[in-house]
Each structure stands twice: as C-alpha cells, then as structure tokens.
Amino acid sequence: MTSSRSWRSEEVARNDRALLRAAREVLAVDGVHASVASIAARAGVGVGSLYRRYRTKQELFQRLCLIALREYLDAATEGLAMDDPWEGLMHYAMASIRSGPGSLAPVAGTFEPTDEMTDLAEQGDRAVARLVERAHQAKVLRAGVTPVDLELLIEQLSKSPLQEQLQRQGRTELYDAARNARERVIAIALDGLRAVPAGPVPGQPPGYELFAMRWVPPAGGAQQSE
Amino acid sequence: MTSSRSWRSEEVARNDRALLRAAREVLAVDGVHASVASIAARAGVGVGSLYRRYRTKQELFQRLCLIALREYLDAATEGLAMDDPWEGLMHYAMASIRSGPGSLAPVAGTFEPTDEMTDLAEQGDRAVARLVERAHQAKVLRAGVTPVDLELLIEQLSKSPLQEQLQRQGRTELYDAARNARERVIAIALDGLRAVPAGPVPGQPPGYELFAMRWVPPAGGAQQSE
DNA sequence: ACAGTTGCGGAGTGATTCGCTCCGCAATTA
DNA sequence: TAATTGCGGAGCGAATCACTCCGCAACTGT
Known part of the structure; x- marks a missing residue:
C-alpha cells in the first residue's frame, strides 16, 4: 500500500x-x-x-484545514523573502486569499485542532506580524493597521458569492467575467491598506450583466450540483 | 411566557x-x-x-428580498440627497452593507422576481449610477471605478464570517470586539475607493483573541442553533 | 362568571437527505 | 485464465426537512 x-x-x-x-x-x-x-x-x-x-467526513475537512494552514505559512514566508515590503505583503495577501482560509471558516471550531495545526498557525501569525511591521517601518502600510485587521480583511475577501452563485446555476459563460470582476474588487479593497495613493484599477470594467443576472432564475434549469 | x-x-x-x-x-x-x-x-x-x-418558506424569503431591495433603494436616494458626493456615496455603501443584500445572495435566482422587485432594483441601480457619476465628477472617487465594482464590493463586505462563527458558537463575550473589528475592515476596504489618501483607521485596534479563537471548539459546548 | 375568539408553541408526519457500507465490475498483473 | 485491486454507486438506518394540527393561555363581550 x-x-x-x-x-x-x-x-x-x-x-x-x-x-x-x-x-x-x-x-x-x-x-x-x-x-x-x-x-x-x-x-x-x-x-x-x-x-x-478518508475514513470520515471530518477527517477530510481536517486534512483540508491542514493544507490551508500550510499554504498560509508558505505565503507569509514567501512574502517575507521578497525585498519590497509592499510587494511582499501583497504576495502574502493574494496567496492567502486564493488558498481560502476564509472558505474554511464554517469548519473552524468543529473539531479539536492537532498540535501540528496550532504550531503552523503560530508560525504563520509570527511571519505575518513581521510582514506588517516591516511594511509599517517602510511607511507603505497605512498607519494603525494591525495584523488582525489584515487577516480579517483577507478572510472577508476569500469568499466569492458571485462565483458561487454562477457555479450553482451552471452559467459557465460568465465565469471569466466574474473572475475579472473579483480581481478588481480585491485590488480595490487591498488598496485601502496603502499609505500612498493607488494606481488605476486593474483589468477590464465589468459588464452590467454580472449584476443583473443575479435575481433571475437560471434559464436552462441546471441548478445545484450536477 | x-x-x-x-x-x-x-x-x-x-x-x-x-x-x-x-x-x-x-x-x-x-x-x-x-x-x-x-x-x-x-x-x-x-x-x-x-x-x-408566511404560507411557505419561499414566501418568507421573497418578503425578505423585497425589504432588502427597498432598503437598497432608500439608501441610494438618501445618499443622493446629501450635498457632499463622497459622504453620499459612503452613506449608501454603509446602509447597503448593513441591510445585507449580500447575505441574500444564496436565495437569489431561486424564484422568479416579481414586477415590484425588478422595478425597485432598476430604480436603485439608476440612483447608484448617478451617485457614482457625481463622485467621479467631483474627483473624489478613484478613476475607473464602475457602479458594478461598487456593488460587488458592497456584496463582498455584507457577510461577516467572524460574527457568524461567534453566534454559531454562542460566544457572546466577543460580540462587541467583533463588531468593532468588522467596522475597521469595512472602512479599510471602502477607502480603496478613494481618489485621495484616507485618514486613520477608525475604532480601537482589534485584540488578538478574535483571530486566535477561531480554531478551538467552543468551551461551553453551545453549538449550532438555540 | 363564562362561552367565544384569537394567536400561540411545539409535538407529530411523511418525505427527503444525510453519512457511510458494501458489492459487482472493469482494469491490471502473473 | 485466475487473482488482485481500486472503482462507482445502489442501498441502509438515522437524522432532518418543510409543513400540519391541536391543546392552551390570553383576552373580549355580555
């Protein structure tokens, strides 16, 4: 085996x-x-x-959390390895949003974390604290922003209600537009962390159909999973 | 009783x-x-x-959506009634986040919207478009931001994963801290919309226990509903 | 005082969905 | 061809679902 x-x-x-x-x-x-x-x-x-x-559903979720924690720590250390403080911070933020600890929030607190998990979390927290401190010293991070502020903002941005609804309704034709729109929103929100003014919003302006489609039920009838 | x-x-x-x-x-x-x-x-x-x-569960949800749409339109018109373009925009954003159209996203698309609902949505969208345009003309809104960007950002900020977990676990002692932390995150994210640099982050810096508590199961044993 | 009315909480109900087991089957190996 | 191995999914008891129904308490008219 x-x-x-x-x-x-x-x-x-x-x-x-x-x-x-x-x-x-x-x-x-x-x-x-x-x-x-x-x-x-x-x-x-x-x-x-x-x-x-996986012997049980919870075991699968535990494995998922462990992986997410590893990615979280990796993202932070990678960010610290970068020379530019702001770029390092953003690398961590982007990676952390992508790996989606926020989407694991519903599972949090439903089982006792293993020693390995608490260890990874502590290491990651320390790395993030250094990341924030370095950005503050370089005056690129807005004054008053704490590591917890950053982590909660990342968690807030981890979920994507729009993409979730799209995939729930199976509207594949809007996936690209939704991803683009999501990246813009993330960029805007993260720019709220800047001490200096931000540049232009990246990507193409999102089309209006992304917002208009939300209330009408799907045409084809494809709902839920498969 | x-x-x-x-x-x-x-x-x-x-x-x-x-x-x-x-x-x-x-x-x-x-x-x-x-x-x-x-x-x-x-x-x-x-x-x-x-x-x-309510004769059925769906009827309750429909009523909920209707109310949220009304609050959405009210927030936008109130914002337009304000003199300062930025303050008007923020009034709309805050109110819209609070009334929580984002938390209704899971219901969206599960039933055919009534004429009244589409009507309210259209009126609201027009008001928001004016709000955005006015802010752009006053140069207070970051260049390139579209109404859809704004609405998606609002939706992203509508949910509060942290508060949800707290109330799921019944840890009432952290409610105030969580609300304060949430307001900071919202302020930071919305400041990403500014054309000019923002002031200090409002409220008290959040304590670390807010982030640390997430992974440990609740002590008392109070879980889920009731 | 008392029968009538009204809205209440929640036990009960059939249908559905859940996590999980188990088995027939196809693919691969010897 | 016989043995082995991992596969998909039908099937199982338990749990949960949306929803109904009824006994009861609070209040009114006379």
Missing part, C-alpha cells in the same frame, strides 16, 4: 487532488452542510473512493 | 420583526439550507407562528 512501481497510482493521486479541490469548492458554497455526495460528484469520483482515502 | 398588558397586536408586530431579522441572520449563516425551525427558534417563536404569517 506504500509505493508501487507504475500502476494506477498516478490516477489515485489525481483523484486525491480532485477530491481536495472539490471539497474546498463545495465547502465554500454549502458551508457546514456540504454533503459528501456532492463533494464526490464534483470531483468526478464515487463516494466509495472518497471513503477509501 | 408572553406577558403583555394590552392586546397582543403589538406583540404580533414585534414577532414579525423578530422573524424577519432572525431569517436574515440564519440565512447569512446557513445559506439556502437554512431551516424554518432554526429561524423560528432564533426569533423566539414557534414554527406555527411563522407559518401563520
């Missing part, structure tokens, strides 16, 4: 990645009530394959 | 308000899967009272 030469082990790994990605997406949309069936369906595997890898 | 000196009509109105408020809160936390039982419990009434006022 360890390392077999060349078998379908690569498909196994691929399935596992798909499973983790699907779990994070479904968790972001459905919250705590996310069902294992929908996770497996989104990953394109059967529930049997899910339960062969 | 119900002790009122005069006739119950005032209790009826009070129950109705509590019902609507509870519905919005539960909807924000649980999404589409919010159960009527949890809504009634949070409002402090029985499910029977809920169903006497």
Whole structure:
C-alpha cells in the first residue's frame, strides 16, 4: 500500500487532488452542510473512493484545514523573502486569499485542532506580524493597521458569492467575467491598506450583466450540483 | 411566557420583526439550507407562528428580498440627497452593507422576481449610477471605478464570517470586539475607493483573541442553533 | 362568571437527505 | 485464465426537512 512501481497510482493521486479541490469548492458554497455526495460528484469520483482515502467526513475537512494552514505559512514566508515590503505583503495577501482560509471558516471550531495545526498557525501569525511591521517601518502600510485587521480583511475577501452563485446555476459563460470582476474588487479593497495613493484599477470594467443576472432564475434549469 | 398588558397586536408586530431579522441572520449563516425551525427558534417563536404569517418558506424569503431591495433603494436616494458626493456615496455603501443584500445572495435566482422587485432594483441601480457619476465628477472617487465594482464590493463586505462563527458558537463575550473589528475592515476596504489618501483607521485596534479563537471548539459546548 | 375568539408553541408526519457500507465490475498483473 | 485491486454507486438506518394540527393561555363581550 506504500509505493508501487507504475500502476494506477498516478490516477489515485489525481483523484486525491480532485477530491481536495472539490471539497474546498463545495465547502465554500454549502458551508457546514456540504454533503459528501456532492463533494464526490464534483470531483468526478464515487463516494466509495472518497471513503477509501478518508475514513470520515471530518477527517477530510481536517486534512483540508491542514493544507490551508500550510499554504498560509508558505505565503507569509514567501512574502517575507521578497525585498519590497509592499510587494511582499501583497504576495502574502493574494496567496492567502486564493488558498481560502476564509472558505474554511464554517469548519473552524468543529473539531479539536492537532498540535501540528496550532504550531503552523503560530508560525504563520509570527511571519505575518513581521510582514506588517516591516511594511509599517517602510511607511507603505497605512498607519494603525494591525495584523488582525489584515487577516480579517483577507478572510472577508476569500469568499466569492458571485462565483458561487454562477457555479450553482451552471452559467459557465460568465465565469471569466466574474473572475475579472473579483480581481478588481480585491485590488480595490487591498488598496485601502496603502499609505500612498493607488494606481488605476486593474483589468477590464465589468459588464452590467454580472449584476443583473443575479435575481433571475437560471434559464436552462441546471441548478445545484450536477 | 408572553406577558403583555394590552392586546397582543403589538406583540404580533414585534414577532414579525423578530422573524424577519432572525431569517436574515440564519440565512447569512446557513445559506439556502437554512431551516424554518432554526429561524423560528432564533426569533423566539414557534414554527406555527411563522407559518401563520408566511404560507411557505419561499414566501418568507421573497418578503425578505423585497425589504432588502427597498432598503437598497432608500439608501441610494438618501445618499443622493446629501450635498457632499463622497459622504453620499459612503452613506449608501454603509446602509447597503448593513441591510445585507449580500447575505441574500444564496436565495437569489431561486424564484422568479416579481414586477415590484425588478422595478425597485432598476430604480436603485439608476440612483447608484448617478451617485457614482457625481463622485467621479467631483474627483473624489478613484478613476475607473464602475457602479458594478461598487456593488460587488458592497456584496463582498455584507457577510461577516467572524460574527457568524461567534453566534454559531454562542460566544457572546466577543460580540462587541467583533463588531468593532468588522467596522475597521469595512472602512479599510471602502477607502480603496478613494481618489485621495484616507485618514486613520477608525475604532480601537482589534485584540488578538478574535483571530486566535477561531480554531478551538467552543468551551461551553453551545453549538449550532438555540 | 363564562362561552367565544384569537394567536400561540411545539409535538407529530411523511418525505427527503444525510453519512457511510458494501458489492459487482472493469482494469491490471502473473 | 485466475487473482488482485481500486472503482462507482445502489442501498441502509438515522437524522432532518418543510409543513400540519391541536391543546392552551390570553383576552373580549355580555
């Protein structure tokens, strides 16, 4: 069961990645009530394959949190490794938003964290504190902003209600527009952290259909998962 | 349990308000899967009272959306009535965040909107467009920001993952700190819309316990609803 | 004082969905 | 061809869902 030469082990790994990605997406949309069936369906595997890898639903979520914490720490240390204080801070923020600790918020507090998890969290917090302090000393970060402010802002930006609704309704034709719009919103919000005025808003101005579509039920009838 | 000196009509109105408020809160936390039982419990009434006022769960949600749309339009027109373009814009943004159209996003698209709803939405959109245009002409709004950018930013800020988790775990002692922290985050993010640099971050710097508590399960054992 | 009215809380109900198990099957190996 | 291995998903008991119904308390008219 360890390392077999060349078998379908690569498909196994691929399935596992798909499973983790699907779990994070479904968790972001459905919250705590996310069902294992929908996770497996989104990953394109059967529930049997899910339960062969994770003995229970909670075990899968724990693994997810552990991975997110690792990405969180990595993002912070990478940011610290950068020379420019502001760029380092933004690297951390962007990566942290992307890895989505915010989307894991519904799971938080539902199980006792392992020692490894608390350890990773502490290391990450220390790195972020240094990141913030460095940016303050360079006068590029707005005065008064604390690490907690930054983390809460990141969490606030982690979710994407618009993209969630789009994928819930299966309107794939608007995915690109939604992603562009989301990047603009994130850029605007993060620029509120700047001590100096920001440049122009990046990307294309979003079309109006993104906002207008929200209230009308989907045409095709494709709702929920698959 | 119900002790009122005069006739119950005032209790009826009070129950109705509590019902609507509870519905919005539960909807924000649980999404589409919010159960009527949890809504009634949070409002402090029985499910029977809920169903006497709203024939079905969807009818309650529709009423909720209608109210949110009205508040949305009111906020925009009030903002337009103000003399200062930036203050008017911020008044709209704050009020819109508070009334929480973003927390209604999960319901959006699950039913056909009534004529009154589309009408309110169109009026509101026009008012917001004027609000944005006026702010641009006064050079107080960052160049390139469109009404859709603004609305999506507002939606992004409408949810409060931290407060949701706190109330899910029943940690009432941190409510004030969480509200303060949330106001700071909102202020920071909205300042990203400014053309000119912003002042200091309002409120007290948030304590670290707000972020540290997230991963440990609640001590008392009070979880979920009730 | 007392029958009538009104709105209340929540136990009960059938249908649905949940997490999870188990098994037939196809693909791979020897 | 026989053995092995991981796969998808039907199926299971338990839990939860939206919703109904009824006994009860608060209040009114006479």
